[in-house]
Amino acid sequence: MxxxxxxxxxxxxxxxxxxxxxxxxxxxxxxxDLASLGDDQLVELxxxxxxxxxxxxxxxxxxxxxxxxxxxxQRVKDKAEKARVxxxxxxxxxxxxxxxxxxxVARKRGNAQRDAENRKAIEAWLEExxxxxxxxxxxxxxxxxxxxxxxxxxxxxxxxxxxxxPLRKEQACDCERGCAGAVRFAVVPVVPNVTxxxxxxxxxxxxxxxxxxxxxxxxxxxxxxSCPECKCTPIARMTARVCLEWNGYLLVKEYxxx
Numbered sequence: 590m591x592x593x594x595x596x597x598x599x600x601x602x603x604x605x606x607x608x609x610x611x612x613x614x615x616x617x618x619x620x621x622d623l624a625s626l627g628d629d630q631l632v633e634l635x636x637x638x639x640x641x642x643x644x645x646x647x648x649x650x651x652x653x654x655x656x657x658x659x660x661x662x663q664r665v666k667d668k669a670e671k672a673r674v675x676x677x678x679x680x681x682x683x684x685x686x687x688x689x690x691x692x693x694v695a696r697k698r699g700n701a702q703r704d705a706e707n708r709k710a711i712e713a714w715l716e717e718x719x720x721x722x723x724x725x726x727x728x729x730x731x732x733x734x735x736x737x738x739x740x741x742x743x744x745x746x747x748x749x750x751x752x753x754x755p756l757r758k759e760q761a762c763d764c765e766r767g768c769a770g771a772v773r774f775a776v777v778p779v780v781p782n783v784t785x786x787x788x789x790x791x792x793x794x795x796x797x798x799x800x801x802x803x804x805x806x807x808x809x810x811x812x813x814x815s816c817p818e819c820k821c822t823p824i825a826r827m828t829a830r831v832c833l834e835w836n837g838y839l840l841v842k843e844y845x846x847x
Contacts, residue, residue, distance in 0.1 A: 606650035614652035707837035761814035779809035
């Protein structure tokens, strides 16, 4: 059986090469032609024949073996480049995975160390501030986080100001339409030079800042509640939110600014 391959000759390339043949043409492959090809080119040519692919290239100007060989060479180069890119991407992925695994181990080791340090610090704090029951339950893992945080808040936050009471839906909407269920809540920061404070609010904020625990952050905020379905007057309350990172826990209390 004679080996034949279809090649699409581009009219523009043919004309520029002063050839008068264009469109899909058939090229017969001779044994001498095969002898001139390398192993990669032979494999590619075999795949082309088996698949019945019509070869195409914008530079194909005449139906000759030279045109076939040029297209085959380019296909081999393209596949090699694609394989190289895929190989490099795979190596990069494996490298990234390895680094991620190393970082995860380091984080785990660091977390374990921090957990041990936090536990030791909490144990020392309970030794000074907790009762015998709390110490015993903590030692055996039966002291809840909630109770520990509540005790720490009580002992550490020595701020003598009224705590903020969350807004309720009925405070923002008490109309006869019964649309209180549509009330929306929002919390926004109090921004200096944008949000004014009266003298009483400023004095309260200053006292909170002065009496907050060391390393605690104090943020003034406005709590708002409004009903989008009626004309009830929206309400707003200003507060000071005090946060403290404490041995792996975040201690938070919010106080009313009046």
